[in-house]
Amino acid sequence: MVKDLAKYLFALGILLACFIVVGVNKEQKSLYQFSGYTMGTSYDVQFVASPSSIDAQLVESNVAALLRRLDREVFSTYSENSELTALNETPVGTVFTASDDLIKVLQLSDEIRKLTLGAFDITVGPLVDLWGFGSESDLPFGQLPTQEEIRDAKSRMGAENLVINQAKMEIIKKKAIQIDLSAVAKGYSVDEVALLLDSLSLESYFIEVGGEIKMNGLKLNDEEWITAIETPSNESASIYQLLANRGKLFSIAGSGDYRNYFEVDGIRYSHEIDPRSGHPISHQLAAAFVISESAAEADALATAFMVLGLEESKLIIEDVNIPAFLITRKSNNQFESFVSSPFSSYLIN
Ligand code: ADP
Ligand code: MG
Numbered sequence: 156m157v158k159d160l161a162k163y164l165f166a167l168g169i170l171l172a173c174f175i176v177v178g179v180n181k182e183q184k185s186l187y188q189f190s191g192y193t194m195g196t197s198y199d200v201q202f203v204a205s206p207s208s209i210d211a212q213l214v215e216s217n218v219a220a221l222l223r224r225l226d227r228e229v230f231s232t233y234s235e236n237s238e239l240t241a242l243n244e245t246p247v248g249t250v251f252t253a254s255d256d257l258i259k260v261l262q263l264s265d266e267i268r269k270l271t272l273g274a275f276d277i278t279v280g281p282l283v284d285l286w287g288f289g290s291e292s293d294l295p296f297g298q299l300p301t302q303e304e305i306r307d308a309k310s311r312m313g314a315e316n317l318v319i320n321q322a323k324m325e326i327i328k329k330k331a332i333q334i335d336l337s338a339v340a341k342g343y344s345v346d347e348v349a350l351l352l353d354s355l356s357l358e359s360y361f362i363e364v365g366g367e368i369k370m371n372g373l374k375l376n377d378e379e380w381i382t383a384i385e386t387p388s389n390e391s392a393s394i395y396q397l398l399a400n401r402g403k404l405f406s407i408a409g410s411g412d413y414r415n416y417f418e419v420d421g422i423r424y425s426h427e428i429d430p431r432s433g434h435p436i437s438h439q440l441a442a443a444f445v446i447s448e449s450a451a452e453a454d455a456l457a458t459a460f461m462v463l464g465l466e467e468s469k470l471i472i473e474d475v476n477i478p479a480f481l482i483t484r485k486s487n488n489q490f491e492s493f494v495s496s497p498f499s500s501y502l503i504n
Contacts, residue, residue: 186375189215193222194230194341196365202352203359203374214355218348222364225347229256230340232280232333242326243333251326260336260343260451261319261326267339267455268314270471275459276430278316280333281308286435288415288426289335297419305433312430341365342408342454349404349450367408367454370400381503387413387441387482387490395482395490397503406450410457411442427461438464439483441490446478446498465493 185206190199200218204211231237238257245251253261267275280289285308287294294300300308316330341364348362349369359372361380370380379399386395398407412425416435424435443460447453456477460468465483472479478498483491494502 184375187211187214189218191219191222193344194226194337194365195233196341198222198344198348198362198364200348200352200363201361202357203372204357209355209357214352214357217351221347221351222344225256225340225344229254230260230336230343232335232337239334239336242328245328247328247331249327251328253324253326255324256343256347258319258321258324258326260339261317261334262321263343263449263451264336264339264455265314265317265319267452267459270475271456271459271463273430274462274467275338275455276312276314277334277336277339278312278314278332279428279430280335281311282428282430282433283335283426284308286424286426286428287417288428299419299424309430309433338410338458339451339455342367342406342450342452345369345406345450345454367406367450369404369406369450371404373402382407384409384442384444384480384482387411387484388488389413390488396480396492398501399503401501405446405448406453407444407446408450408453408457409442409444410454410461412436412461413441425461427458429462436462436464439485440465440468440481441484442482443468444480444498446501469493 183205184203186201186203188201190197227234227237229238232239232243234240238254242251242253264275264277283289285300285304312332313330316328316332318327318329344364345362345367346369349360349371352360359374362369368382374380379401381397381399383394384396384398386393410427412423412427415426416423418424427436428434429436440461443457445453445456445460447456460479460481465481468481471477472495476497477495479495480498481493485491
């Protein structure tokens with residue numbers, strides 16, 4: 156018995172000694188960063204890890220491969236070989252068996268469509284093309300579509316005509332609609348990169364695809380990840396508001412009318428299109444930012460809020476308690492912001 160106890164204490168001693176050695180020699184962590192291009196835009200990934208625990212080159216090539224696959228094989232409407240192109244070419248009434256990625260994004264898009272009373276509509280493609288923002292853009296300079304063309308484009312739309320069976324992974328189109336996931340696929344890619352980094356046990360990262368962001372944990376020396384909301388003006392890049400992640404895991408995505416637009420007779424025509432009117436948005440809301448666990452959800456909601464405008468967006472934001480930051484354009488290039496209370500805790504003054 157005494158001998159057993161001695162053995163036990165000896166073992167415990169060795170164990171404690173090990174912990175102390177590990178503690179003393181605790182390896183310094185490093186900050187890693189890489190970037191590239193996907194979905195017609197850029198991406199940037201940063202993460203913190205101890206050098207011995209990770210092969211940073213492998214992380215970079217795995218992320219690049221994941222983004223390449225999601226773009227070229229799933230969501231691209233430019234790639235002839237993507238799943239979305241195949242779905243768009245599938246005849247009305249024919250069952251299309253979809254991948255997990257596509258089903259999840261279509262299902263989420265449907266939920267956001269319902270929540271935003273049709274403002275978010277992934278079948279907006281004919282209008283996007285008509286107004287000169289799509290892959291088949293051919294709007295002559297200074298010219299606008301006619302009412303008849305708008306009516307015709309609208310008649311080829313309606314995301315409610317997409318029947319999604321998530322359990323069976325099946326989709327059926329009830330009408331010859333074309334699907335455009337530009338307003339949600341970047342956010343979804345951010346979520347998938349985060350899952351990849353989670354699977355490598357990385358707990359501190361900053362992921363950005365085309366401005367849609369996910370942050371987790373703290374950087375070196377317990378610093379927070381910080382991101383900037385820029386002033387929604389095309390004149391010069393400046394910071395409108397900074398926010399910090401407070402060490403938490405969440406996504407922030409934004410949408411604005413000030414980068415991708417054209418002007419005719421002093422009127423701004425932006426690439427966010429109101430499916431109800433068939434026209435590009437025309438109100439004073441210049442940018443919308445949404446925080447969510449899911450970058451895909453934040454991405455889609457930010458676009459939807461841009462379509463809805465300030466007052467209609469506020470009704471949904473307050474009803475469902477969504478963390479949102481909306482910037483309205485006033486005269487003389489001045490701006491005013493609306494911040495919902497769950498968003499405000501991340502702002503840096
Ligand atoms: P960005 O983040 O680059 O501003 P968004 O995420 O706002 O882009 O998405 C804009 C794109 O979404 C447009 O270029 C168009 O393809 C598509 N889109 C435009 N209007 C809508 C809409 N009402 N619902 C869903 N998608 C839309
Ligand atoms: Mg969006």
